[in-house]
Amino acid sequence: MATIVATVTITTGMAAAPARGMAAGDAAARVEAYLDGIRDEPGRLREFTLDLPKGADIHAHLSGSVPTRGLLGSAMRDGLCVDTTSFVASAPPCHAGQRPARDAATDGSFGDDVVRAWSMQGFTPGAESGHDHFFATFGKFGAAAAHKGEMLAVVASRAAAENEFAVEAMLSRQSGAIGELAKKVGYDPDPARLRDRLLAGGAMAAIVKAARADADADLKEMRATLGCGKNGADPGCELPVRFVLQVTRTSAPEVVFAQMLLAFELAEADERYAGLNLVAPEDDKVALRDYRLHMRMLGYLRGLYSKAHISLHAGELAPGIAPAGDLRFHIGEAVRTGKAERIGHGVDIAGEDGSAGLLAEMAGKHVLVEIALTSNCQILKVCGDRHPFAAYRKAGVPVTLVTDDAGIEHTDLSGEYERAITSYGLRYADVKTMARAALDHGFLQGRGLWRAPDDYVPVPECAGTPLGGATPPAACKALLKASPKARAEWNQEAAFTRFEDRYDG
Structure with a gap:
């Protein structure tokens, strides 16, 4: 997968986009056709969605967003203890009914049990519902989420x-x-x-x-x-x-x-x-x-x-x-x-x-x-x-x-x-x-790139120029320099240009 990097600088506040050899609408239509052709091919669809410029994950609790194995690694490094019944992590020293988290390094079964207790991996509803299991995880790994x-x-x-x-x-x-x-x-x-x-x-x-x-x-x-x-x-x-x-x-x-x-x-x-x-x-x-x-x-x-x-x-x-x-x-x-x-x-x-x-x-x-x-x-x-x-x-x-x-x-x-x-x-x-x-709808400050919410028509300062391009007019450049939100949106538009050039058929 070719990783698209959002390059933001305080001087220009923009990411350069390559020149396009076709109208934006034509490219988008070809991407539509490409998507239709790969809907039933999981590998190619996965590549497509990874490359898609997705904006941001705007509903993410920090401690729940990192891989569970990473939290377990933090618990091991910090010398935490894990209760063998509840799987709640806590500060040392370890007492009866607890094991050092570092035991997971040599006991893979124990490590797997902790990961299942701290996440939805392998979870099957039974006496405990998915609802209860999910919300309980935060209390179990909380001590490992200190960094x-x-x-x-x-x-x-x-x-x-x-x-x-x-x-x-x-x-x-x-x-x-x-x-x-x-x-x-x-x-x-x-x-x-x-x-x-x-x-x-x-x-x-x-x-x-x-x-x-x-x-x-x-x-x-x-x-x-x-x-x-x-x-x-x-x-x-x-x-x-x-x-x-x-x-x-x-x-x-x-x-x-x-x-x-x-x-x-x-x-x-x-x-x-x-x-x-x-x-x-x-x-x-x-x-x-x-x-x-x-x-x-x-x-x-x-x-x-x-x-x-x-x-x-x-x-x-x-x-x-x-x-x-x-x-x-x-x-x-x-x-x-x-x-x-x-x-x-x-x-x-x-x-x-x-x-x-x-x-x-x-x-x-x-x-x-x-x-x-x-x-x-x-x-x-x-x-x-x-x-x-x-x-x-x-x-x-x-x-x-x-x-x-x-x-x-x-x-x-x-x-x-x-x-x-x-x-x-x-x-x-x-x-x-x-x-x-x-x-x-993200919470970055500043004016956005769009004229009104949800219409995706550019503001007058940036109208009539390729969105995400390397040489915006002066008024648009000033907006991008002043507004974190507009910069992020400009970078996303540059990435859409590259994306559509790649997947246009």
Whole structure:
């Protein structure tokens, strides 16, 4: 496979694209024909989706995104212990019922057992459901996920190899400190008073400062691991990285609000912190009890802060997993009250009150749905025709494909595109639109390359010139220099040009 590298510089902010000997429409038509000819050839389809310029995996929890064997390697290197029954990793010394993680180096059976416990590899539903197994993995390997910079390096390297142009990583920051502050302050049902109390005295400002220092350290470690700035540096060095702060929806209300507030404060102070998302099982009893409260909290904070983006796990539910009543309002509440710009999963849309109207509203507001086909099939048993993927597309709701999560699910973004093409008969024009949508709705800052959301007509500054070309007009060049989002999209268009030249028949 020929790896496409996104080259971004502060001077030009663009990647050069070769001259084309045919109209763009002709090339795209030939790629359509090529795809039709390889749909039933897994090897060639895999090569095609690997080479496809995919934008970004915009729904990825950092600790769940790295290969499970890599986490096990970290556990071995750090001298961690693994419980032989629960397979929970913990700090040494090892006690009765535990084994050193390093035993996996000499006992392959033990290593395989750990990998199965920490991921969906080889999982067969039985007494434990796919839903429960997936969510339990985070608690099992948590102690092995301490090296965020190294994990970021793995994710960025793979993203570049898969022809992505940005990294969005969901992670938690300063959880202990924010929990202590929330406990000290206590809960107040008035969000304005609660915010004032959390901000008083400088404790929140200190946590923001510490979280920014965490980002500095992690990115420094990532760049060192990738050899950035040296000859032979990994292509992942060139990708912009943005953090989406995780808010644990199963926590006490004051902790949830404090975590939300931290995310909004961080986004105002540091462009690397681009947004927030609520994580943990949506069907947890606390998450269900407080769902509407959480949406009101977000709506309140959205009214005070302008920079943080909001993407929400909403509708990651199915009959039998949550009470029937909760399948009727979660997505609508996320869009209308929680001000979500993107929805993760959205599997239960058909059961929402006024589903048709909600779909139209999401289309009109350009609320994108992050479609996780493998995850939804494994966790919720919602696969194939049971999945609302086609319904969202028919309603004009923007969608893109995501992994959630590549490490745990043993998939990758290219595999999600393969699955979508084979399961839903997608055309090249369809996958190109979804790949563009990942950056269009991504949380990189700045004006985008497109005139309006989801129309993929270039802004006036860049109209009339080959997108991704080496010599954009001055106004377009200025936009690319000023805007991380426009640069990433320009690089993707350059890659589409190369891709279509390669696969035009």
